[in-house]
Amino acid sequence: MSLPSFQLLRPKTLDEAVAWMARHEGEVKVVAGGTDLLPSMKQKLFTPPFVLDLRGVSELRGIRGVPGKGVEIGALTTLSAIEHSTLIRRDYPVLQQAAKTVASPVLRNMGTIGGNVCLDTRCLWYNQSLLWRKSCGFCLKKDGDLCHVAPGGMFCWATFSGDTPPALLCLGAEIAIAGPKGMRRIPLSEFYVNDGIVRLHLAPNEIVTHVRLPESSAGWRGSYQKLRVRGSIDYPLAGVAVALKLRSGRVEDARVAITAVNPAPLLVKDADAQLVGAVPGEELAARVGDLAASTAKPLTTSALTPEYRREMVRVFATRAVLACLN
Ligand SMILES: Cc1cc2nc3c(=O)[nH]c(=O)nc-3n(C[C@H](O)[C@H](O)[C@H](O)COP(=O)(O)OP(=O)(O)OC[C@H]3O[C@@H](n4cnc5c(N)ncnc54)[C@H](O)[C@@H]3O)c2cc1C
Numbered sequence: 566m567s568l569p570s571f572q573l574l575r576p577k578t579l580d581e582a583v584a585w586m587a588r589h590e591g592e593v594k595v596v597a598g599g600t601d602l603l604p605s606m607k608q609k610l611f612t613p614p615f616v617l618d619l620r621g622v623s624e625l626r627g628i629r630g631v632p633g634k635g636v637e638i639g640a641l642t643t644l645s646a647i648e649h650s651t652l653i654r655r656d657y658p659v660l661q662q663a664a665k666t667v668a669s670p671v672l673r674n675m676g677t678i679g680g681n682v683c684l685d686t687r688c689l690w691y692n693q694s695l696l697w698r699k700s701c702g703f704c705l706k707k708d709g710d711l712c713h714v715a716p717g718g719m720f721c722w723a724t725f726s727g728d729t730p731p732a733l734l735c736l737g738a739e740i741a742i743a744g745p746k747g748m749r750r751i752p753l754s755e756f757y758v759n760d761g762i763v764r765l766h767l768a769p770n771e772i773v774t775h776v777r778l779p780e781s782s783a784g785w786r787g788s789y790q791k792l793r794v795r796g797s798i799d800y801p802l803a804g805v806a807v808a809l810k811l812r813s814g815r816v817e818d819a820r821v822a823i824t825a826v827n828p829a830p831l832l833v834k835d836a837d838a839q840l841v842g843a844v845p846g847e848e849l850a851a852r853v854g855d856l857a858a859s860t861a862k863p864l865t866t867s868a869l870t871p872e873y874r875r876e877m878v879r880v881f882a883t884r885a886v887l888a889c890l891n
């Protein structure tokens with residue numbers, strides 16, 4: 566499979582990148598590490614006339630502490646850099662654990678946090694070659710007019726399959742976005758749309774520039790648990806992140822988030838209400854597991870059955886809470 570032809574744009578500054586995006590609005594696809602976009606372009610899922618390579622924009626790279634405000638991670642920072650950062654490992658362990666489970670070491674050396682946060686949704690009927698998709702009559706997400714997963718409806722259930730976003734949601738992360746109207750910041754929890762086609766609150770001429778981890782969640786205990794077929798490389802088929810703050814043997818604050826079982830990564834509603842103030846124990850962990858499983862809505866978009874993936878969300882959420890408490 567070959568890449569479709571396109572013109573490569575290589576800005577050196579963020580201003581230049583934003584100007585290119587505005588000039589070719591709707592015709593540009595941003596590439597960072599390319600580990601997800603390039604295979605998708607080979608499958609002709611995207612055939613943009615222009616590809617904007619962010620890698621020359623050095624201001625988007627690196628991890629830095631901002632006094633009183635937490636830590637800012639540039640969108641171009643690689644997952645390896647996050648995995649090996651002593652700052653992240655010490656203060657935000659759930660993110661370090663999630664980053665180190667992404668794909669394989671080689672892909673983590675290329676793949677970036679910005680690309681992981683903006684990852685396209687995935688489906689067995691979508692991540693296929695043009696010939697394969699054509700032989701099935703395509704589908705709603707690309708070029709077709711029906712959904713093979715839920716044929717009666719007009720909704721796409723393709724699954725968000727990134728590992729770091731649930732960890733970032735647990736940490737209360739914000740993202741910074743640059744566009745023709747300047748910069749805007751939003752909580753990551755407001756960035757995702759639980760729809761396999763719409764996916765993100767990101768205009769086609771906008772670029773994610775940074776991820777901000779608040780100081781208030783520094784030092785929280787964390788655990789990320791992931792289901793995949795091949796432990797050495799695969800995307801998650803279910804994933805659970807838990808982060809919590811313990812004081813005097815009781816949970817003072819907590820968040821639980823899931824990935825790879827819905828079109829968006831989601832915070833588990835009311836998990837904090839179960840956990841905060843509670844005396845830790847197996848019963849409490851099991852209750853959080855039940856809540857997480859009821860938030861998961863897996864369908865036949867991915868390998869392994871939906872029933873098994875939902876059950877593993879329950880098991881992983883229970884294990885992750887216990888891992889944080891012990
Ligand atoms: C074999 C294989 C296994 C994988 N396994 C995993 C896995 O286990 N877990 C996982 O999470 N991922 C996995 N991936 C996907 C991918 O490697 C990672 O998600 C990686 O973090 C993507 O980052 P990237 O910089 O390469 O993104 P790219 O491929 O460059 O971009 C991905 C998407 O994000 C957009 N984008 C990138 N940066 C920005 C930005 N700054 N602003 C706006 N849009 C942007 C691109 O336009 C594109 O739509 C796997 C990929 C492969 C090929």
Ligand code: SF4
Pocket residue numbers: 687688689690691704705706707711712713714715720721722723761866
């Ligand atoms: S969930 Fe349906 S519409 Fe979405 S990619 Fe899969 S088959 Fe296509």
